[in-house]
Amino acid sequence: MSLIRKTAAELGALVASREVTAVEVAQAHLDRIAEVDGRVNAFLHVDAESALAQARAVDERIAAGETLGPLAGVPIAHKDVFTTTGMPTTAGSKILEGWQPPYDATVTRRLREAGLVILGKTNLDEFAMGSSTENSAYGPTHNPWDLSRIPGGSSGGSSAAVSAYEAPLSTGTDTGGSIRQPAAVTGIVGMKPTYGGSSRYGLIAFASSLDTPGPFARNVLDAALLHEAFSGHDPLDSTSIDAPVPQVVEAALHADVAGMRVGVVKEFGGEGYQPGVLARFNEAVELLESLGAKVVEVSCPTFTYALPAYYLIAPSECSSNLARFDAMRYGLRVGDDGTRSAEEVMALTRAAGFGPEVKRRIMLGTYALSSGYYDAYYGQAQKVRTLIMRDFEAAFQQVDVLVSPTTPTTAFPIGERADDPMAMYLADLCTIPTNLAGNAAISVPCGLADEDGLPVGLQVMAPVLADDRCYRVGAAVEKAFESRWGGPLLSRAPAL
Amino acid sequence: MSAITRDEVAHLARLSRLALADDELDHFAAQLDQIVGAVARVAEVAADDIPPSSHALPLTNVFRPDDVRPGLTPEGALSGAPAVEDDRFRVPRILGEEE
Numbered sequence: 267m268s269l270i271r272k273t274a275a276e277l278g279a280l281v282a283s284r285e286v287t288a289v290e291v292a293q294a295h296l297d298r299i300a301e302v303d304g305r306v307n308a309f310l311h312v313d314a315e316s317a318l319a320q321a322r323a324v325d326e327r328i329a330a331g332e333t334l335g336p337l338a339g340v341p342i343a344h345k346d347v348f349t350t351t352g353m354p355t356t357a358g359s360k361i362l363e364g365w366q367p368p369y370d371a372t373v374t375r376r377l378r379e380a381g382l383v384i385l386g387k388t389n390l391d392e393f394a395m396g397s398s399t400e401n402s403a404y405g406p407t408h409n410p411w412d413l414s415r416i417p418g419g420s421s422g423g424s425s426a427a428v429s430a431y432e433a434p435l436s437t438g439t440d441t442g443g444s445i446r447q448p449a450a451v452t453g454i455v456g457m458k459p460t461y462g463g464s465s466r467y468g469l470i471a472f473a474s475s476l477d478t479p480g481p482f483a484r485n486v487l488d489a490a491l492l493h494e495a496f497s498g499h500d501p502l503d504s505t506s507i508d509a510p511v512p513q514v515v516e517a518a519l520h521a522d523v524a525g526m527r528v529g530v531v532k533e534f535g536g537e538g539y540q541p542g543v544l545a546r547f548n549e550a551v552e553l554l555e556s557l558g559a560k561v562v563e564v565s566c567p568t569f570t571y572a573l574p575a576y577y578l579i580a581p582s583e584c585s586s587n588l589a590r591f592d593a594m595r596y597g598l599r600v601g602d603d604g605t606r607s608a609e610e611v612m613a614l615t616r617a618a619g620f621g622p623e624v625k626r627r628i629m630l631g632t633y634a635l636s637s638g639y640y641d642a643y644y645g646q647a648q649k650v651r652t653l654i655m656r657d658f659e660a661a662f663q664q665v666d667v668l669v670s671p672t673t674p675t676t677a678f679p680i681g682e683r684a685d686d687p688m689a690m691y692l693a694d695l696c697t698i699p700t701n702l703a704g705n706a707a708i709s710v711p712c713g714l715a716d717e718d719g720l721p722v723g724l725q726v727m728a729p730v731l732a733d734d735r736c737y738r739v740g741a742a743v744e745k746a747f748e749s750r751w752g753g754p755l756l757s758r759a760p761a762l
Numbered sequence: 763m764s765a766i767t768r769d770e771v772a773h774l775a776r777l778s779r780l781a782l783a784d785d786e787l788d789h790f791a792a793q794l795d796q797i798v799g800a801v802a803r804v805a806e807v808a809a810d811d812i813p814p815s816s817h818a819l820p821l822t823n824v825f826r827p828d829d830v831r832p833g834l835t836p837e838g839a840l841s842g843a844p845a846v847e848d849d850r851f852r853v854p855r856i857l858g859e860e861e
């Protein structure tokens with residue numbers, strides 16, 4: 267089997283035992299990128315020379331007898347919203363074109379220290395705002411299952427890179443579903459950890475009370491290994507949780523749901539949901555029952571208000587966070603001809619440097635925070651947030667995890683919703699409540715929709731700091747489905 | 763009734779420091795009107811006695827010891843600057859002509 271088809275755990279073991287060098291592993295993935303990325307456009311930046319140098323360093327440390335972590339020598343692609351020294355970081359925006367950060371994000375730094383080899387930076391919706399990666403200033407990414415369709419978003423470059431075998435692992439960020447939704451529509455695993463479980467230091471901020479870094483992988487164990495490698499308390503992030511990292515790897519190896527109480531969220535389903543998505547979801551629920559889980563229906567009535575609350579809270583935080591792009595200290599500067607004031611240069615730069623979705627959200631947030639509208643919009647949305655948290659608390663009194671489809675539909679065609687913001691926002695209908703409440707959720711593949719033959723994701727939500735339950739249920743579902751399917755779902759994707 | 767007019771978008775754009783073109787104002791007015799109409803649904807939730815949550819997790823101030831530690835060098839801090847002069851960020855004029 268070629269190196270690019272192997273799992274991250276297998277690659278790490280091969281490198282550690284010196285059966286394969288990290289350089290060979292990196293080269294195999296760089297070759298794959300050269301072969302397919304012209305069509306997929308998962309990467310904004312690939313640095314072959316740097317990747318091979320990092321891989322050589324890992325090989326030398328292993329040859330010298332050092333014992334490294336389980337992912338040493340395994341290649342990774344970072345969403346281009348994590349700062350990386352020695353590589354550009356653009357957030358998918360023209361306003362940061364060519365910017366070289368002077369420091370590493372904590373996620374980047376920890377994974378470097380664990381010996382992972384950075385292949386490059388992946389495409390995203392500008393500043394992580396979107397559900398299709400079409401909002402990138404550098405062109406859309408294409409879904410490897412069908413190049414005419416979206417790979418999800420905002421972490422669509424990361425989902426496409428992993429599902430196209432360009433990288434075994436990638437990082438993403440999830441503010442309203444930006445890891446789980448792309449994972450679902452490309453047939454891979456994506457996890458949103460508990461808020462505060464993964465550091466935001468060096469992550470270009472979109473909505474700070476919601477932004478959560480997390481892993482993409484082709485299977486549940488690999489996702490858990492990556493999750494563990496970058497998690498843990500970070501003194502550089504004031505919202506980082508100072509508590510032990512949940513035992514996610516142990517849980518991924520313990521694929522057993524016998525006796526677990528699983529709640530089906532009543533509010534997710536029906537109108538607006540693709541029949542093929544609901545059919546696969548219902549099969550997954552039956553599968554969980556057959557594996558010994560106790561399934562009950564649970565009602566979370568305020569979840570139907572999560573989407574409107576999110577589209578007040580996230581744009582409000584975005585309008586504040588993106589004020590830092592002022593054309594003064596870094597990034598683009600437009601119109602500085604000696605006659606214009608700083609404020610005029612600022613407005614010209616931001617108009618030229620931001621794309622339409624970012625402008626929409628900045629203005630929407632500015633509106634929601636305006637005097638006279640604050641109580642009715644932002645204030646009320648924060649109250650709804652409290653009610654959503656209470657719905658989760660009540661649900662988790664009755665069950666250990668909640669399940670739903672990850673997305674209402676499979677991957678839609680590129681261009682279909684590009685100028686219809688409300689239609690685009692619906693892609694995150696099922697994922698948003700978890701961001702507002704800060705708890706953990708994973709998406710794992712649960713089959714192909716009959717209508718279009720495209721992947722469907724099962725979302726498993728767990729309480730705050732019970733991330734391990736997501737992996738335990740995800741691993742059980744994966745094991746049972748793969749034995750039914752005769753292999754991973756992704757092996758049924760057409761060849762690129 | 764339209765909640766967001768073209769004039770209101772122009773005002774929001776000024777507050778947001780976005781020098782929008784005329785055609786953008788029309789386009790955004792229609793879209794923002796639709797979005798605000800949809801998100802206004804939060805008002806349907808009876809929440810008078812519900813406390814707002816700015817964060818999902820309880821937050822307290824986090825302090826660190828006031829120790830001297832290395833920061834960015836001047837070169838690092840200025841490395842992405844659009845314009846630099848004498849180890850400083852060079853910026854357009856901040857004060858108006860009359861000030």
